[in-house]
Amino acid sequence: MTDENLEAKEDLKETSRPSGKSSIGHSSVLRLPESEGVDIDLEESILGPGEKMIVNMGPQHPSTHGVLRVMLELEGETVLRCKPIIGYLHTGMEKTGEELTYAQGATNTTRMDYLSPFANELVFALAAEALLHVEIPPRATWVRMLMCELNRMSSHLMWLATNGMDLGATTMMIFGFRERELILSFFEKTTGLRMNHNYIRVGGIAADLPDGWEDDVDIICSTVEKRLIEYDEFFTGQPIFKKRVDGVGVLAAETAVALSITGPLLRASGVPWDLRKNMPYLAYDEVEFDVVVGTIGDTFDRYAVRINEIRESIRIVRQILDKMPSGDYRAQDSKVTPPPRARIDESMEALIHHFKLFTEGIRVPPGEVYVAVESPRGELGCYMVSDGTGKPSRMHIRAPSFVNLQALPPLLAGTLMADAVAIISSVDPVMGEVDR
Amino acid sequence: MSVEVVVGPLNQKVAHVSRDQYYSYAESLYEDGFHFASDLCGVDYLGNQTRVLPDSVTPERFEVVVSLLSHGSAERIRLRVQIPESDPHVSTLMGIYPGVENMEREAFDLVGIVFDGHPDMTRILLPDGWEGHPLRKDYSVGRVPVQFKGAPGPR
Known part of the structure; x- marks a missing residue:
């Protein structure tokens, strides 16, 4: 169904649209207040032919990945317009972030996108370090990169698992979780926790890698690589899967750019934009990898981009294995890094620094900065304003899923209700990050 | 159009625009x-005395900060607008x-800045009936009882 048809069908509520050169995506958004469509009068809900119906999918629907509610305008089984309604998981993390010191801040941000906690910790640490002008030792940079890439693998595996479940491939769900567990046990060994690690901190990382980490990472790489071939057999050429995803939910490249879509969604639409490649941070300019790009931007492309990104991550991790530098894993700056426990007993200066760091926190010079990294879901940004005290004055997180959800109305317009499940799954929203 | 562009940390370009210039500059x-x-x-x-602004810009309580990106030249520019x-x-x-729709709704919801001409200027994260804008500095943490529609009030 084209946009003109939708336009003509619009009679529910006409609202003024801003005039401008770009009205992409406007006509597919259902502009109704949240409360509408909640109390449905059964007496009046019998529809005649051609009449439209508002159906709420979620917030408890199993395929909405948590607590996403999508208000759908249906005509028969066809979705005309929709509006994602969010906020059910809102816990005010940006406000909490203003009350936590820079040392505590990572514990807060790591809980936003709970499937890729390292990316969240990283962006917070990078923003604070940009204001501090502190030099990070190379080993810390490379360990950060290693953890982020392993995390990208685990996050995409998790996506494969839930996507399989949404499409009825329960085997894939078990497989995805099985491989992810391998990676999570390595995280547990290194950081002490399977998720929400608080491992990447301002000034470096919390602890060095455990002994024998090379073997663990090597086993992860070879196992996942082998299993990816199995997934290919499962999905890539499989007729039932192809029928569900081929040509379903096509997102044009210009729509994606106009709607500020990032990550695998944008790349599946054919835009070769990856912050790791185009605006390198950490040491991504020293490793070789390819940016995976789709062709038409349908649900299959989004699947293909993600499964191939796992392969690229394995490639990066193997290079990190070879190139991992030795040395410090924390910045040797006593205003940022707490002194080692043993030094506190013998040095008055170390005791003072320790006391100051843990009562007042790291003092970050006043200023404002925007830092962005490529999380598994897209551009994860942190806008930080410091007023010179031990806590950020403003800590805004640009959450990729929050913005990517704007792709839902144009993606769902004109599709069947059954495809909606496959499409919502392919957008891969993490509600913890959407609502913050 | 005179717009002051300064370079911040990490060589980030920051443009200070007035409210009238905002749309046309973008x-x-x-x-x-x-x-x-x-x-x-x-x-x-509010209460932050450490903000550094060019002389030509009058400081106001609120700011809207927009980060724009050019895919072609891989560079960013940040617009800062003073809002009284x-x-x-x-x-x-x-x-x-069109992609700023959710972000503008969030800025309205949490900071209370109204974006004129936005087709759906409603709360996005908080419930519709919520009072106040939590990310304002005069909205304190932990003092307001949790508000839910239809919930019984505090004892």
Whole structure:
């Protein structure tokens, strides 16, 4: 169904649209207040032919990945317009972030996108370090990169698992979780926790890698690589899967750019934009990898981009294995890094620094900065304003899923209700990050 | 059009624009290849004395900060607009960048800046009946009882 048809069908509520050169995506958004469509009068809900119906999918629907509610305008089984309604998981993390010191801040941000906690910790640490002008030792940079890439693998595996479940491939769900567990046990060994690690901190990382980490990472790489071939057999050429995803939910490249879509969604639409490649941070300019790009931007492309990104991550991790530098894993700056426990007993200066760091926190010079990294879901940004005290004055997180959800109305317009499940799954929203 | 562009940490370009210049300056940046609005947020500077601004800019309580990105030249530019407390209005950028819809709603919800011309200026994260804007500095943490529609009031 084209946009003109939708336009003509619009009679529910006409609202003024801003005039401008770009009205992409406007006509597919259902502009109704949240409360509408909640109390449905059964007496009046019998529809005649051609009449439209508002159906709420979620917030408890199993395929909405948590607590996403999508208000759908249906005509028969066809979705005309929709509006994602969010906020059910809102816990005010940006406000909490203003009350936590820079040392505590990572514990807060790591809980936003709970499937890729390292990316969240990283962006917070990078923003604070940009204001501090502190030099990070190379080993810390490379360990950060290693953890982020392993995390990208685990996050995409998790996506494969839930996507399989949404499409009825329960085997894939078990497989995805099985491989992810391998990676999570390595995280547990290194950081002490399977998720929400608080491992990447301002000034470096919390602890060095455990002994024998090379073997663990090597086993992860070879196992996942082998299993990816199995997934290919499962999905890539499989007729039932192809029928569900081929040509379903096509997102044009210009729509994606106009709607500020990032990550695998944008790349599946054919835009070769990856912050790791185009605006390198950490040491991504020293490793070789390819940016995976789709062709038409349908649900299959989004699947293909993600499964191939796992392969690229394995490639990066193997290079990190070879190139991992030795040395410090924390910045040797006593205003940022707490002194080692043993030094506190013998040095008055170390005791003072320790006391100051843990009562007042790291003092970050006043200023404002925007830092962005490529999380598994897209551009994860942190806008930080410091007023010179031990806590950020403003800590805004640009959450990729929050913005990517704007792709839902144009993606769902004109599709069947059954495809909606496959499409919502392919957008891969993490509600913890959407609502913050 | 005189817009002061300063360079901040990490060589980030920051443009201080007035409210009147805001839309037209964003439009001219769009013509220059900045086709992608990556971030938009509101900031409350109440009680923050450390803000450094160019001499030509009058400091106000609120700021709207927009981060634009050019895919072609791989560079970013940040727009900072001063918004007075007495009249927290600014025009929406949705005519140029439809992708800022959610972000502007979030800035309205949490900081209370109204974007004129936005087709759906409602709360996005908090419930519709919520009072106040939590990310304002005079909205304290942990003192307000949890508000839910239809819930019984405090004892």
